[in-house]
Amino acid sequence: MLKKISSIILKCWGWNTNVHFPNNCKKAVVIVGPHTSGWDVVIGVLYRSLLNVSTIKFLGKMELFKPPFGFFFKWLGGFPIDRFNKHQSVLQIVEVFKKQKEFMLALSPEGTRKKVDKLRTGFYYIAKGANVPIIMVGLDFKNKTIQISEPFFLSDEEQEDMRIIIDFFAPIQGKISEYGMSHLKNW
Numbered sequence: 699m700l701k702k703i704s705s706i707i708l709k710c711w712g713w714n715t716n717v718h719f720p721n722n723c724k725k726a727v728v729i730v731g732p733h734t735s736g737w738d739v740v741i742g743v744l745y746r747s748l749l750n751v752s753t754i755k756f757l758g759k760m761e762l763f764k765p766p767f768g769f770f771f772k773w774l775g776g777f778p779i780d781r782f783n784k785h786q787s788v789l790q791i792v793e794v795f796k797k798q799k800e801f802m803l804a805l806s807p808e809g810t811r812k813k814v815d816k817l818r819t820g821f822y823y824i825a826k827g828a829n830v831p832i833i834m835v836g837l838d839f840k841n842k843t844i845q846i847s848e849p850f851f852l853s854d855e856e857q858e859d860m861r862i863i864i865d866f867f868a869p870i871q872g873k874i875s876e877y878g879m880s881h882l883k884n885w
Contacts, residue, residue: 704747713741714843719749720833723849724800727825728754729863730835732879733806734872738837742804743774745835745844756804757791788823795828804835807863813877817860826852834863836870845870 705715730742739756746754755775762771763778779787795801809818825832831849838845847866852859867879 700747701750704744708744708748712842715748717745717749717844717846719751719846720849723831723833725795725798725828725830726802726833726849727821727830728802728804728833728835729807729821730804730837731807731867732837732870732872732877733808733811734874734877735811737873741837746775751802753800754802754804788820788827791824792827795824795830807867808879811877816882817863822852822856822859834866836867837872838870839873840871840875
């Protein structure tokens with residue numbers, strides 16, 4: 699039912715619904731970007747339902763999970779994170795991956811909706827620590843579609859891995875294009 703409703707809403711808004719998610723992957727860190735607007739969450743949740751990957755969870759700042767709307771974010775698949783204890787967060791999430799048979803976690807590689815000078819690394823260390831691939835999902839507001847990579851296992855070369863990630867996201871235009879990642883291409 700949610701899949702059909704999501705499809706109708708996305709089509710009404712002009713978004714492409716002919717997209718596919720790698721279905722052979724049971725565990726992954728799914729990085730979604732460029733994160734430039736609150737609309738990213740709306741579009742992301744609609745595509746999550748459309749693609750039938752409702753098991754993908756997302757982290758949110760603790761403040762989002764307080765009343766009166768906290769129940770809503772939990773229902774959407776979110777769980778709160780203490781942004782001020784970043785090292786412990788990575789270790790806790792790695793443990794969740796290790797305990798679960800199937801688990802995917804969606805994160806923004808920028809960690810904010812604002813323009814950034816570099817990507818955050820929490821997603822990277824979670825994927826490394828849990829030994830799971832990264833799946834990149836680009837929210838392309840210009841073309842009203844999403845771009846989805848194949849699962850990508852990280853190497854031992856962090857800078858090269860980050861370059862691959864930036865190369866994927868750089869051409870994709872978010873809702874607020876000037877907050878995108880194209881300027882990171884020379885990073």
